Amino acid sequence: MNPPITRGACAALDAADPLAPLREQFDLPSGLIYLDGNSLGALPRATAGRVQDVIRREWGQDLIQSWNTAGWIDHPQRVGDKIARLIGAAPGEVIATDSTSVNLYKVLSVALASVQAADARRRVIVSERDNFPTDLYIAESLARQHGFTLRLVEAGEIPAQLTGASGNELAVLLLTHVHYRTGRMHPMADLTAAAHAAGALVVWDLAHSAGAVPVELHRCEADFAVGCGYKYLNGGPGAPAFLWAHPRHLAGAVWQPLSGWMGHAAPFEFTPGYQPATGVRAFLCGTPSPVALAALECGVDTVLAAQALGGMAAVRAKSLAMTDLFTALVAQRCAGHGLSVQTPTDAAWRGSQVSLYREEGAYAIVQALIARGVVGDYRAPGILRFGFTPLYLRFIDVWEAVEHLVQVLASGEWRDARFHQRATVT
Amino acid sequence: MNPPITRGACAALDAADPLAPLREQFDLPSGLIYLDGNSLGALPRATAGRVQDVIRREWGQDLIQSWNTAGWIDHPQRVGDKIARLIGAAPGEVIATDSTSVNLYKVLSVALASVQAADARRRVIVSERDNFPTDLYIAESLARQHGFTLRLVEAGEIPAQLTGASGNELAVLLLTHVHYRTGRMHPMADLTAAAHAAGALVVWDLAHSAGAVPVELHRCEADFAVGCGYKYLNGGPGAPAFLWAHPRHLAGAVWQPLSGWMGHAAPFEFTPGYQPATGVRAFLCGTPSPVALAALECGVDTVLAAQALGGMAAVRAKSLAMTDLFTALVAQRCAGHGLSVQTPTDAAWRGSQVSLYREEGAYAIVQALIARGVVGDYRAPGILRFGFTPLYLRFIDVWEAVEHLVQVLASGEWRDARFHQRATVT
Numbered sequence: 001m002n003p004p005i006t007r008g009a010c011a012a013l014d015a016a017d018p019l020a021p022l023r024e025q026f027d028l029p030s031g032l033i034y035l036d037g038n039s040l041g042a043l044p045r046a047t048a049g050r051v052q053d054v055i056r057r058e059w060g061q062d063l064i065q066s067w068n069t070a071g072w073i074d075h076p077q078r079v080g081d082k083i084a085r086l087i088g089a090a091p092g093e094v095i096a097t098d099s100t101s102v103n104l105y106k107v108l109s110v111a112l113a114s115v116q117a118a119d120a121r122r123r124v125i126v127s128e129r130d131n132f133p134t135d136l137y138i139a140e141s142l143a144r145q146h147g148f149t150l151r152l153v154e155a156g157e158i159p160a161q162l163t164g165a166s167g168n169e170l171a172v173l174l175l176t177h178v179h180y181r182t183g184r185m186h187p188m189a190d191l192t193a194a195a196h197a198a199g200a201l202v203v204w205d206l207a208h209s210a211g212a213v214p215v216e217l218h219r220c221e222a223d224f225a226v227g228c229g230y231k232y233l234n235g236g237p238g239a240p241a242f243l244w245a246h247p248r249h250l251a252g253a254v255w256q257p258l259s260g261w262m263g264h265a266a267p268f269e270f271t272p273g274y275q276p277a278t279g280v281r282a283f284l285c286g287t288p289s290p291v292a293l294a295a296l297e298c299g300v301d302t303v304l305a306a307q308a309l310g311g312m313a314a315v316r317a318k319s320l321a322m323t324d325l326f327t328a329l330v331a332q333r334c335a336g337h338g339l340s341v342q343t344p345t346d347a348a349w350r351g352s353q354v355s356l357y358r359e360e361g362a363y364a365i366v367q368a369l370i371a372r373g374v375v376g377d378y379r380a381p382g383i384l385r386f387g388f389t390p391l392y393l394r395f396i397d398v399w400e401a402v403e404h405l406v407q408v409l410a411s412g413e414w415r416d417a418r419f420h421q422r423a424t425v426t
Numbered sequence: 427m428n429p430p431i432t433r434g435a436c437a438a439l440d441a442a443d444p445l446a447p448l449r450e451q452f453d454l455p456s457g458l459i460y461l462d463g464n465s466l467g468a469l470p471r472a473t474a475g476r477v478q479d480v481i482r483r484e485w486g487q488d489l490i491q492s493w494n495t496a497g498w499i500d501h502p503q504r505v506g507d508k509i510a511r512l513i514g515a516a517p518g519e520v521i522a523t524d525s526t527s528v529n530l531y532k533v534l535s536v537a538l539a540s541v542q543a544a545d546a547r548r549r550v551i552v553s554e555r556d557n558f559p560t561d562l563y564i565a566e567s568l569a570r571q572h573g574f575t576l577r578l579v580e581a582g583e584i585p586a587q588l589t590g591a592s593g594n595e596l597a598v599l600l601l602t603h604v605h606y607r608t609g610r611m612h613p614m615a616d617l618t619a620a621a622h623a624a625g626a627l628v629v630w631d632l633a634h635s636a637g638a639v640p641v642e643l644h645r646c647e648a649d650f651a652v653g654c655g656y657k658y659l660n661g662g663p664g665a666p667a668f669l670w671a672h673p674r675h676l677a678g679a680v681w682q683p684l685s686g687w688m689g690h691a692a693p694f695e696f697t698p699g700y701q702p703a704t705g706v707r708a709f710l711c712g713t714p715s716p717v718a719l720a721a722l723e724c725g726v727d728t729v730l731a732a733q734a735l736g737g738m739a740a741v742r743a744k745s746l747a748m749t750d751l752f753t754a755l756v757a758q759r760c761a762g763h764g765l766s767v768q769t770p771t772d773a774a775w776r777g778s779q780v781s782l783y784r785e786e787g788a789y790a791i792v793q794a795l796i797a798r799g800v801v802g803d804y805r806a807p808g809i810l811r812f813g814f815t816p817l818y819l820r821f822i823d824v825w826e827a828v829e830h831l832v833q834v835l836a837s838g839e840w841r842d843a844r845f846h847q848r849a850t851v852t
Contacts, residue, residue, distance in 0.1 A: 036490045043486035048478060055477060059663055060453045060469035064462045064801065067851035072663060096431045099712020101686030102528060129698060134687035134712065137700040141685040145571075152698060181696075229712070237485055237498060238715025259567040260527030261560035268852045270607075270806060272555055272578060274563040286525020286560065287656070289664025292718055295481075375490065377767075380696060425493035426694045 005329055012353050013325075018309050019318050025302045026234075026392045033397045033404075035376045038180075038353050038387030041234030047298040049261030054294045072290040076240075076262075077281065079293050079412045082300045083233070086312065087225065088216035089207060094242055095280045096296055097288055098258075100207060100228050100241040101134045106256040106283050107224035108142055108172065110165055111201045114249065115171040119199065122171040125150045126161045128223070135205055138163040139174055155184065160196065167198030177215065178208035178351030181379045183323075183343035185213065185351045189220040196221065207231060210242075211303040212319065212352040212389070214312040219246060224249065232352070232389060234299030241293050243283055250279050262277055302391055318390035319352040322398055323403035326354050326386065329402040342383060356384040363426070367419035368408045374401045378426050431755055439751075440775055444735050445744050451820045452660075457828075458716040459823045461802045464606075464634055464779050464813030467660030473724040480720045498716040502666075502688075503707065503714035505719050508726045509668050512653065512738065513632060514642035521706045522722055524684075526633060526654050526667040527560045532682040532709050533650035533669055534600065537627045540675065541597040545625065547596040551576045552587045558606045561631055565600055581610065585620065593624030603641065604634035604777030609769035609776045609803045611639065611748075622647065633657060636668075637729040638745065638778040638815070640738040643670060645851070646647045650675065658778070658815060660725030666718050669709055676705050686711030714820070718766055719779055728817055744816035745778040748824055751782050752812065755828040763835040768809065782810040789852070793845035794834045800827045804852050 211232030229239030506520035637658030670686030
C-alpha cells in the first residue's frame with residue numbers, strides 16, 4: 001500500500017501545473033466540482049459576449065449581409081480548420097455542422113459506397129456491441145436500407161473480425177475511439193492498419209476524444225471521423241458536431257446522401273441538379289447557424305489555448321495524472337465499499353474519464369454526490385462516470401471529489417429516497 | 427389610371443393598422459427598410475436576453491442538469507407545438523430540429539416508403555423545375571438511392587401529372603407552398619386532394635409560408651410538411667427548422683433513416699437496437715440545441731403575438747395590402763423603366779413578397795437600393811425580390827422603398843461599377 005495521498009500533495013500538483021492558467025477561461029459555478037465535461041463542457045468566459053455580438057450586431061444590425069461581411073458562409077470551414085489542429089488533420093479537411101448522428105450518416109454512407117465500388121461482396125459493418133447507441137442506430141439504418149449486416153461484437157473480438165473469412169466480408173469498421181461508458185480507448189493506428197489490411201475502411205467517432213486526448217488521424221491513416229462539439233470542445237449544449245475525411249476520400253466528387261444546397265458546388269446559382277462542392281464542403285447540407293458556430297469556436301479556442309503551454313501532450317499528461325490520482329484515491333479511501341474500476345489502468349488504453357462500477361445504488365450515489373456539488377453522471381448498468389477536463393479542473397478538485405465520495409459511502413446518505421428518483425435524462 | 431398614391435395615404439394606413447404595435451417586438455436598425463425577412467427575419471427584442479439566460483444560467487450555472495430542470499429535453503416538441511398553431515396543425519405533430527434539408531430527407535423517405543408499401547409500381551417523385559434547389563437536391567438523392575425518378579415540371583404542368591397514366595406512377599408530389607423566387611402560392615387543398623385522388627402523397631415545404639400566410643395543414647389533409655425557422659418565424663440565422671406529419675402517418679412505428687438516439691423510444695436506456703419513439707419525436711436525430719431553440723421560440727412568439735390582434739387572418743390582410751400597395755406604386759411611379767411584376771396579381775396565388783424582373787441590371791439595382799438602406803435581394807435570373815413582413819413593416823416603408831427605387835432608376839446610379847461586384851452570397 002502506498003502512503004496516503006494528502007490534500008497538500010494535490011495542492012502542490014496544482015502549483016506545479018503548467019495548464020493551471022487555462023481554468024481562468026471558464027465561468028465555473030462557485031463551489032461546484034464539475035466532473036461531467038465529457039457530457040457537456042463548461043461555459044467559456046468568451047462565449048456569452050461573442051454570442052451577443054453575433055445576435056445584436058451581426059444579425060440584428062447587419063442582417064442578411066452578414067453572410068458576406070461577417071463571413072457566416074465560411075464559418076463551418078473556419079471552425080473546422082481549428083478543430084483539425086486538435087485531431088491531427090489538415091486545414092480544409094474538417095467541417096463543423098449538423099449533429100454527430102447526422103454526420104455519421106453522411107460519412108458511413110460514403111464509406112460503404114466506396115468499399116462497394118471496389119468489392120461488392122463486402123456487406124458487413126462491424127462495431128462494438130456497447131458502442132454509443134446513436135452510432136449503432138445510424139449504422140442499423142444504413143444497413144437496413146442498403147442490405148448490409150451490422151455485426152456487433154465485444155471489444156476483445158474486434159481483431160478476429162479483421163482477418164480471415166470475416167475480414168474478407170468486412171466493409172467498414174465503425175468504432176468510438178474512447179468508450180462513453182468505460183473510458184476505454186481503442187488503439188487507433190493498429191486497428192486502422194488491420195482493417196485496411198483486410199481491405200475495409202474505418203470510421204472513428206471522436207466524441208470522447210477531441211480536445212481530451214491526442215488524436216492523430218493522418219498518422220493513423222484513418223478514413224473518416226466524426227465528433228461532438230459539446231463535450232471536451234466546450235461548444236455548448238447541442239453544439240454543431242464535426243466530420244473529417246481523409247483527402248484520398250475527397251479527391252473525386254463526393255455524393256453523400258444529405259445533399260443539401262450548402263454542399264453544392266455553386267449554391268447561389270440555384271440550379272436544379274445537384275453537383276457536389278469539392279473537398280469537405282460537400283458534406284454540408286442545410287444552412288449553418290452562425291450563432292451556434294460562434295459558441296463552438298469559443299469552446300475550441302479554449303482547447304487551442306493549450307498550444308502555447310505544451311499542447312495536447314500537456315493536456316494528455318495532466319489528464320492521465322488526474323485519472324491516476326482519482327483511481328489511487330478511490331483505492332486508498334473507498335476500499336470495502338463495493339466499488340470496482342471499469343476504466344483501464346494502463347494509460348495507453350484510457351481516455352480522460354474514470355468509470356466506477358457498483359452493483360447496488362450507483363445511480364443514487366451519483367445523485368448524492370451531485371447534491372454535494374460533485375457532478376458526475378450515471379450510466380446504466382451500475383456505472384458512476386467521472387470525466388476529467390484538464391482545462392478547468394484542479395488536482396484539489398479530484399481530492400475533494402473523492403472526499404465527498406467517501407462521505408457519501410460511509411454515511412450511507414445515498415440510501416435516502418430522494419436520491420433514487422429517476423430523472424428524464426440520466 | 428388610378429390617382430397617385432401619396433405618402434400621406436400610406437401614413438393613414440399605418441395609423442389604422444391593428445398590427446402596428448407588433449413592430450415594437452423587434453430591434454430594427456434605425457433608418458433601414460428591411461424587405462428581406464423572407465431570407466432572414468429581423469431580430470426580436472426578446473432574443474438576446476433569452477439566449478444570454480440560456481448560456482449564462484442554464485448552461486453556465488446549472489450545466490448538465492438543465493436537460494431536466496430547464497426542460498431542454500422537451501424543447502423541440504415545445505417549440506413545435508407553438509409552430510403548430512401557425513400552420514393548422516395540432517399539438518404533438520410538429521417538431522423543431524435540424525435543417526429544412528435534413529428534415530425533408532426524413533419525411534420524403536417516410537412518404538416514399540409508405541407509398542411503396544401500398545403500391546410498389548409508383549416510382550415517380552414530381553416537383554417544380556424551379557422549386558428551391560435544396561428540395562430538389564434532397565429528392566434527387568433519395569431518387570438515386572432508392573430507384574425513383576425525379577420528374578421536374580413547370581407549375582402549370584402539375585395538374586396533368588396527377589391524373590391518368592402519370593397519376594398512376596406518382597409516388598410523391600413535393601412542392602414548396604410559396605415559390606422562393608416569384609412568390610407564387612400553390613393551392614394546397616386542391617393539389618393535395620388531386621394527388622390523393624391519384625393515390626400519391628404530398629410533401630409541402632412551408633419555408634416561405636409559415637408565419638407569413640395562413641396554412642391549414644389539417645384542413646388540406648396534407649401528409650407531411652417541413653419549414654424554415656429563420657425566415658418569417660424570426661428564429662435567427664441557421665435556426666432549427668421544423669417538420670410536421672399528419673397523425674395518420676404517425677400511427678405505427680416510424681422508421682425514418684436518420685435514426686439518431688433522440689428519436690429512440692428510450693434514449694437513456696442506451697440499448698443497442700433502434701426502436702422509434704411514438705409520434706413525431708421519432709423524427710428527432712441527434713442532440714438538440716437549447717440555445718438555438720430558445721432563439722427560435724422568441725421568434726415564433728413574435729408571430730403568436732398577432733393572435734390577440736386578429737391572428738394569421740390579420741397578418742394575411744396586411745401582407746396583401748402591402749404587396750398590393752407596392753405593386754400599385756411600382757406601376758404608377760416606375761413605368762418606362764423596364765420592370766415587370768413576376769408575382770401573381772391575384773391575391774389567392776400570392777405569398778408575402780413581390781418579385782420584379784428586369785432584363786438588365788437587376789443585381790446592381792438591388793445593390794444600389796441596399797446602399798440607400800432598402801434591403802431586398804437578388805435572385806437569378808433578373809429578379810429583384812422584396813419580402814413584406816407584416817409584423818415589423820409599415821405602409822410608409824413600402825412608400826419609401828418605392829421612392830428609392832424610382833430614384834435609383836431615374837438617376838441611373840445603379841450603373842456605378844461598385845454595384846456590379848458580386849458577393850459570395852447573393
